[in-house]
Amino acid sequence: MPRKDEHNQTTSIHKAAPHVLVVDDEPDIIELLELTLARMGMNVISTMNTQHARQLLQSRSFQLCLTDMQLPDGTGLDLVQYITQHCIGLPVAVITAYGTPENAVAALKAGAFDYLTKPVSLNHLRTLVKSALSLPPLHSEVTPVENTNNRRTLLGESQPMRRLRATIEKLSRSQAAVYINGESGSGKELAARMIHERSARHDEAFVPVNCGAIPENLMESEFFGYRKGAFTGADKDHSGFFLAANGGTLFLDEVADLPLAMQVKLLRVIQEKQVRKLGDTQETNIDVRIISATHKILSECVENGLFRQDLYYRLNVIELDMPALREMREDIPLITERILAKICRETSRPICHLDQEALAVLASYDFPGNVRELENILERTLALCSDKKIGKNELQLKPKETQQSPSDTPITPDQKLPLQDYLDKLEKESINKALDQTLHNRTAAAKLLGITVRSMRYRMDRLGLHLKK
Numbered sequence: 001m002p003r004k005d006e007h008n009q010t011t012s013i014h015k016a017a018p019h020v021l022v023v024d025d026e027p028d029i030i031e032l033l034e035l036t037l038a039r040m041g042m043n044v045i046s047t048m049n050t051q052h053a054r055q056l057l058q059s060r061s062f063q064l065c066l067t068d069m070q071l072p073d074g075t076g077l078d079l080v081q082y083i084t085q086h087c088i089g090l091p092v093a094v095i096t097a098y099g100t101p102e103n104a105v106a107a108l109k110a111g112a113f114d115y116l117t118k119p120v121s122l123n124h125l126r127t128l129v130k131s132a133l134s135l136p137p138l139h140s141e142v143t144p145v146e147n148t149n150n151r152r153t154l155l156g157e158s159q160p161m162r163r164l165r166a167t168i169e170k171l172s173r174s175q176a177a178v179y180i181n182g183e184s185g186s187g188k189e190l191a192a193r194m195i196h197e198r199s200a201r202h203d204e205a206f207v208p209v210n211c212g213a214i215p216e217n218l219m220e221s222e223f224f225g226y227r228k229g230a231f232t233g234a235d236k237d238h239s240g241f242f243l244a245a246n247g248g249t250l251f252l253d254e255v256a257d258l259p260l261a262m263q264v265k266l267l268r269v270i271q272e273k274q275v276r277k278l279g280d281t282q283e284t285n286i287d288v289r290i291i292s293a294t295h296k297i298l299s300e301c302v303e304n305g306l307f308r309q310d311l312y313y314r315l316n317v318i319e320l321d322m323p324a325l326r327e328m329r330e331d332i333p334l335i336t337e338r339i340l341a342k343i344c345r346e347t348s349r350p351i352c353h354l355d356q357e358a359l360a361v362l363a364s365y366d367f368p369g370n371v372r373e374l375e376n377i378l379e380r381t382l383a384l385c386s387d388k389k390i391g392k393n394e395l396q397l398k399p400k401e402t403q404q405s406p407s408d409t410p411i412t413p414d415q416k417l418p419l420q421d422y423l424d425k426l427e428k429e430s431i432n433k434a435l436d437q438t439l440h441n442r443t444a445a446a447k448l449l450g451i452t453v454r455s456m457r458y459r460m461d462r463l464g465l466h467l468k469k
C-alpha cells in the first residue's frame with residue numbers, strides 16, 4: 001500500500017502526550033522513529049517533505065521536530081531555519097548521514113537542538129527526546145531585572161551584554177558544544193553556568209574543571225576515573241569528571257592548557273561518547289554537554305601547533321565572545337551598585353553607595369581583570385570603610401589603577417611593578433613602535449612583530465591602543 005504523507009498514530013494518542021513531528025523521506029526510518037516514539041508515549045505525525053512540514057507547523061502545536069537533512073523539496077537545514085524564526089522555543093533535531101559532521105555543525109549553528117547520525121541509535125534517540133522534552137519553558141532574559149527566580153545572571157544593560165544574554169538563552173535550548181572566549185574575570189564561567197541552568201540538563205550536574213590546574217600525571221585519572229586497585233593508592237573507585245557530569249554539563253576552563261596527549265584522549269571520548277575508567281575493561285556510555293573556555297585565542301594555539309585542530313572543531317561548534325568590562329563602560333555603575341548591595345547583604349551591613357566622583361573614577365578605569373577585579377576593589381573598600389556613602393579616596397585605587405599618571409619613561413623589572421603590568425607596558429611599547437614604523441598599517445605592523453593580524457587586533461584592544469587616523 002502506498003505510504004501516505006501523514007501518519008497519525010491514533011492508537012497511542014493520549015491527551016497529555018507530547019506531539020512530535022517527524023520529517024523524513026525514507027519509509028524505513030519513519031517507521032523506526034514512529035515505533036520508538038510511540039513506545040515512549042509520544043503522539044507522532046510524519047511527513048516526507050518540507051512544504052507539508054511547514055503547513056503542519058503552522059496549523060498544529062508540537063513539542064519536538066525530528067528532520068532528515070536531505071529531503072525531496074529542500075533540506076533539514078531549511079526547516080531548522082524556519083522553526084527558529086517561526087516556532088520559537090520548539091526544539092528541532094536533525095538526522096544526518098554518517099560521515100557528514102559539517103551538516104550537523106551547520107544545523108547546530110542554525111539553532112538545532114541536537115543531531116542524530118544514521119544509522120540511528122535508539123539509545124541516542126531516546127536520550128535526545130527526553131532531553132528535548134525536559135527543556136524549561138522559554139523566557140526572555142534580555143533584561144536581568146525580570147529575572148525573578150534568583151538564578152545568577154550576567155548583569156548589564158549595554159548592547160553587547162543584552163545581545164550576549166539573548167545568545168545564552170538560545171544556546172541553552174541546544175546541546176551544541178560551546179566555546180567561550182574572553183578575558184580573565186569577564187564572566188566565562190558564569191555564562192557557562194547560565195547555559196546549563198537554563199538547559200534541559202538543569203537538574204543534572206554542572207562540573208567545572210580548571211584544565212590548567214591539574215598535574216599532567218593525574219589528568220587521565222581525574223577526567224576518566226579509575227577502579228579500585230588500578231594503581232598504587234587507588235583504594236576505592238573514583239568516577240572522574242566525565243562520569244560526574246553524566247547527563248549534565250562539563251565546563252572545561254582554560255582548555256588551551258591541556259597537554260597534547262590529553263587532547264587526543266579527550267577527543268576520543270567526545271567522539272565515541274564512551275569513557276573507560278583506568279583499570280576497567282568496560283566502556284560506559286556517557287551523555288555530557290561540553291562547554292569550554294580560555295582567555296587565550298584558541299585558533300592561534302591551533303596555528304602554533306599547541307592545540308589539535310580536530311578537537312578545536314569539536315569544541316568550537318558555537319563561539320561565544322565575552323565583552324571586556326571596558327567595552328561596556330555604561331554598565332559599570334549598575335554592576336557596581338549590584339555588587340555593593342550583594343556584599344552588604346552578605347556581611348549584614350546597611351546598603352551603601354558610591355558618590356558621583358567615585359563612580360566616575362571607576363567608569364574611567366580600564367579593569368584588566370574585568371568584573372572580578374571590580375568585585376575585589378569593592379570588597380576591599382567595604383572591608384576598610386564603614387560609611388554609607390563611599391568617595392573616590394575610599395576606593396584606594398593607586399594612581400596607576402586610576403590611570404591618571406601614565407609614565408613615558410621606560411620601565412625595568414627593578415621598579416617592582418606587578419609582572420603583568422610590566423609585561424603589558426613592554427607589549428604596548430613594542431606595538432606602538434611597530435605601528436609608528438609602518439605608518440599605522442596594522443597588517444604590516446603585525447608582520448613586523450611576527451604575529452597574526454587577529455592577534456594584533458586582540459592585543460591592541462586589550463591594551464586600549466588605537467590606530468591613528
Ligand SMILES: Nc1ncnc2c1ncn2[C@@H]1O[C@H](COP(=O)(O)OP(=O)(O)OP(=O)(O)O)[C@@H](O)[C@H]1O
Pocket residue numbers: 153154155156182183184185186187188189190191253295335371372375
Ligand atoms: N556581567 C557580570 N555580571 C555580574 N557578575 C559578573 C559579570 N561578569 C563577571 N561576573 C562575576 O565576576 C566574577 C568572575 O567571573 P567568572 O569566574 O565567570 O570569570 P571568568 O571569565 O571565568 O574568569 P577566569 O578567566 O579567570 O576563569 C564572578 O564572581 C562572576 O560572577
